[in-house]
Amino acid sequence: MKYALMTSLVVAGALAAEAVGGGLTATAARSCESLATLTLPNTTITSSQAVAAGALALPPAPPGRQGGPPAPRVDDLPAFCRVAATMKPSDDSDIKVEVWMPAAGWNGKFEAVGNGGWSGAIAYNSLIPALRRGYATASTDTGHSGGRGAFALGHPEKLVDFGYRAVHEMTVQAKAIAAAFYGNRPKFSYWNGCSSGGKQGVMEAQRFPDDYDGIIAGAPANYWTHLMASGVWIGQATLKEPANYVPEDKYRLIHKAVLDACDALDGIKDGVLEDPTRCRFDPAALQCPGDDGPACLTSRQVEAVRKIYAGPSNPRTAKRIFPGLEPGSELGWAAMAGGPQPFGITDDHFKYVVFKDPKWDFRTLDFDRDVELADRLDGGLLNATNPDLRSYFGRGGKLLLFHGWSDQLIAPQNTIEYFTSVERAIGGAEKLKDAARLFMVPGMAHCAGGEGPNTFDSLSAMEQWVEQKKAPDLMIASHATNGNVDRTRPLCPYPQVAQYKGTGSTDEAANFICRTR
Secondary structure (H helix, E strand, O other): OHHHHHHHHHHHHHHHHHHHOOOOOOOOOOOOHHHHHOOEOOEEEEEEEEEOOOOOOOOOOOOOOOOOOOOOOOOOOOOEEEEEEEEOOOOOOOEEEEEEEEOOOOOOEEEEEOOOOOOOOOOHHHHHHHHHOOOEEEEEOOOOOOOOHHHHOOOHHHHHHHHHHHHHHHHHHHHHHHHHHHOOOOOEEEEEEEOHHHHHHHHHHHHOOOOOOEEEEEOOOOOHHHHHHHHHHHHHHHHOOHHHOOOHHHHHHHHHHHHHHHHHHHOOOOOOOOOHHHOOOOHHHHEOOOOOOOOOEOHHHHHHHHHHHHOOEOOOOOOEOOOOOOOOOHHHOHHHHOOOOOOHHHHHHHHHHHOOOOOOOHHHOOOOHHHHHHHHHHOOOOOOOOOOOHHHHHOOOEEEEEEEOOOOOOOHHHHHHHHHHHHHHHOOHHHHOOOEEEEEEOOEOOOOOEOOOOEOOHHHHHHHHHHHOOOOOOEEEEEEEOOEEEEEEEEOEOOEEEEEOOOOOOOOHHHEEEEEO
């Protein structure tokens, strides 16, 4: 709050001075290059350059990140002002931020974009579509470089930056930079993120309710400590002993058996489970009658698969710690169960944050004592589980949650559980429906991809909700093969599901209706 007030005063003074000197225009209050001298609390502008249309040059992917999605097209981007800044709200902070602002045609709005995993890089791939839509947009590396959790060892202030401070500081200062450039503060501000970015958005609503008018939070990693435990649980289930290991070539075998057992439960057989919670598949159906083979599971593999579906539980109390992955997610299990170590993000949390020992062995995690320790040490730093969003909703803020049912990294039920906790805190579904909605996406993997329709425009839905007071009753999702759309389907606000009307193609959204089952 103190920083926001100081920033407002600084920017107001700068705008007033330029207005007297005739510097304000309908397009921009000051040149892009002149922003290098802008004074903001705890912030140093390290560069401010005008980028010509189609002339953006991005740095190469950092070591260890090659082989991801292809680089996005940038030669069609409009001219924009690119500002880089470093923020130091603590003595050990080193938060990098970039703010991109259209040189012309600004839509008057601001969209900040989220990160993934341990979030140690500017999210250029997300800044690009925001700029293309006319937004002033911003991203942060959350105060460190790289995608591992080692930065947290011995640096508690950097962990605070990662937990919430970097995003809030970026938000406040990016809006101030936009105000200095355009002469007006953004009319509306939106957050758009998935995974860690979804957690960041939920954390913003909980801690800083004035920062955003609308928050899009996909597959939020908001129950961070228990999510980390779930990754180690899967690691122990499949990697602790060689006999438990499920080779990747058996994932497709399990997936086919799931579809054979449950695909038709929603009334149509289309290779996608509309609601996997209705599926009662038991991997024992695939158990080998004798020796191991390519078309069956050993008894030890059956137990490992059961643990993946069940999720971690406390061995002493039997209380569930985190939901399990859903039937239908099998094709993506390599990330969590493919080995030779557990998923790095989850392993790192216990190594560098909880036990502060880079040599810690995942096989030793005690799901009673150690999960409780992780919760106690966190104290709400990384966990964004507070359901009381009355301050955010009270000022008109909107929250749009989504999660793919086939998510292979974060169990979908976690988002449902958070949503229903908010519903209880706000006083019931009727009171919540104008402030928050959840969309479960059949067949979608973690944040994108998968066998089901997985591409949809949540930002347009949020814009209509905030700016036109039209809450999203559905969103149309599409699936494409080789760039060609081959299926569309409505996404329905939870607890509704898309139900086939009984006539017409099952690949066309118009032939479905949203209904509560």
